[in-house]
Amino acid sequence: MIGFIGSVFSPWYKWSGRRDPANHCCINVATYGPGARFTMTDRGRAALRTTDDTLTVGPSSMHWQDGKLVISIDEISAPPIISRVRGTITLTPQAVTGVELPLTTDGAHVWRPFAPIADIAVDLESDGWQWDGHGYFDANFGTRALEADFDFWTWGRYPTASGATCFYDATLRDGGGFETAIAFDRDGGAAHVAAPPLTPFKRSLWQVKRETRADPGVTPKQRLNMLDAPFYSRSTVDTVLNGESVTGVHEALDLTRYRQPLLKPMLACRVPRRAGWTF
Template sequence: MVPPGGYGWWYLDALSDDGQHGLTIIAFVGSVFSPYYARARAKAPDGAADPMAHCAINVALYGPGIDAWVFSEYGASEVERRPELLQVGSSAIGWEGDCLVVRFDERTAVFGQRVAGTVRLYPSAFPNRPEPLDAHGRHTWFPAAPHAHVVAELTAPQLTLRGTGYHDANFGEEPLEAGFHDWSWSRAALPDRTVVLYDAHRCDGSTLQLGRVFHADGHVEPLAASQTMTLGRTRWWIARSTRTDGAPAKVVRTLEDTPFYARTQVATAVGEVPVRAVHESLSLSRFCSPLVQTMLPFRIRRVS
């Protein structure tokens, strides 16, 4: 259960084997980036707003001829939760045996462009190792299927994508901005393992530096990547950095550039093996600014 005022999200991303296309899907209960949920928490006693009244599906497609982005938020009457399935509006994410299946049929907020398809993620293993992200255990990361293969069949726009995939989940007992000022995250896939880095500045003044190697056989080990590499700021002046074991890192493409969040494709190396990483930078102080809160409704389609 997601507590009042809290959040849960289920995240999936994929990069095509040829490096040309990518997709990201996030399903939210208690949408952390919703201005409507933020207002509801501000009005509720002790911030205890109902997260089920603010569920959402975010789908982002990247690549030649298919760039598309949707964020649809639904009320509780449009949501169904079962142990194996989360249905939000006309989209759903759930397990069918050992395969994670996402079916989505959404429209963009401004022009109503249809974005629809089915994505299947086939994990190599299930590490089942929840990781606390703060000292009090209020925010938790679950790397459910960090090393995986994805097959995506999109009908709108038309595209078949096959490549490396990743799936995790995050849960919080309080708003994300109550625990963190900012964070960065990245994952890089190799044939036999996936490398994940998590870095954050917490609101209590402490920092998070977490690195994990998830092997295809389910074995997990810590990762020591001690050298910080700056990646340059985005057009919205969001700072980007990552950590490596000494290998260079450079931006291949800025996939998403917003006033408080950036998603980037990064070229680096693990050991001496070249890899392409999915990288995210998040500024929660920017997210909380009145200007950004005023802008957000123009990007979100509130259905009910």
Template sequence: MDGGTLPTTRNGLGLNGGPRFDPDVAQDGYVWWYVDALSDDGARGITIIAFLGSVFSPWYALARRRGPTDPLNHAAVNVSLYGAPRRWSLTDRPRSSVRRDATHLSIGPSSLEWDGTALTIRIEEVTAPIPSRLRGTICVIPTAVNTRGFALDSAGRHRWRPIAPVARAEVAMDSPGLRWSGAAYLDTNDGDAPLERDFVEWDWCRAPGADGTAILYEATRRDGTTQGLSLLAPRDGDVRDAPAPPRTALPSTRIWRVPRRTRAEGGEASVTKTLEDTPFYSRSVLSTRLQGVQRVAVHESLLLDRFAMPVVQAMLPFRVPRAFR
């Protein structure tokens, strides 16, 4: 497995090792903070991604084709609700909508705040393509904070840190009205170039268990090399390297035929739910076996050549509207 270890992401740690919302972001680059959670009963889920430099925005991709671009002029908060009802939003917003310091980030009417022990996310968004209100509060409480970061490419232009691989989430949505709690995960990625410039594809998964959270990260780089990480995040400290089980194929997604692969002991991995099936990206729930434990995992596959295709870029504005203030 090939993955360079960094002491942190380039811009350092936040309060008590948590997220830091005021990093420098290179032209054409990005930083994002990612949260996902599944309810204890398995019926519901949520994923939230706050972007400075919205890497999947067609507006940001168009601006970069015209010349070097300010990533803060393409900020967004992506919210995906799973279960009943399903909701999805991702609005590309200008620099004037961004307010931030080390512990607080506002993008339009939504915000994230880290108080040293918990991350509070306040959501106020409009869904697309059919508009409806998406409003609520999500509190993510880490069991421990990880300070170890990783380079995802050989040049160190793309970096990743799983901030809180073992966490709990309390979800309180007002619109739609939902209340639940469950196992959660928080990480951050940042980079100095568009993803599609340096990567062809990747897949990732996180799989909690009584011993902590197993994490897999696999990437095919544009230069033909590959990178892979197999990690175990204990409940009380930094992530550590773990034996990498064999690669195993999963069924492609039904609509867009996105290939899915993972690692699992004895090939014991299966898709139990497909949460997102898009032309270039899938998010799924797996039943898998890692580090000797049967686990429920959140998994994603990303195809960056498909993302860059003109026909896909032409479709994306229907799901990713642009706000002009």
């Protein structure tokens, strides 16, 4: 799940000229497997409330409480299955890092991995949507549209025996590139590390290019398709890093495709606009 102020993938925010981020906020939730749901309602500034420890968007909220991030969900999913998605997600960081990584030289885009290693408890009001496991909490901040500066990027977070390793690889519109590999330990320590080669693997169902890091001679493999769109893929991926077999969450984002105007009306079918709200 993702909380947005200035919903970067909302066609309504794009069509508005992106002048008022607070007027295009949302809580995005995606569940996977049989009966999967997707919620991404674009809400107006009347639905937004923020404090030092709470983000509220309409009926849903995120709140820091006793060192835990408690996320309360009450949303309506988009077609093809329209239904209520309601419940609580509790994320407990093992540590909070101080890492802040600019993704462009002028700092217009920044990645902030708050808690790359965390425990998570999911309790949603549907059969089979209750589980405990490991998770992570990060954030992206920006002052320009993603498609204004990037053509393509991939991101991956892979739990390891010593903590977790994250990779960012991006192609910029000006012809430049960006790549980083950071290993996190369970105490919140972080260090840049040498990355194995960037290795392509099978494209998504929408034929989005995918690549991630893998030891020489290893081809990464999708284990679970989580979210598939014409410009975006999220999946769990098996790979090998420095001799260790790992399974992590991988994203590929094709901003060249996202810039195409015809995509925006398609997205509007999955991202309804609800401007008004009363608390």
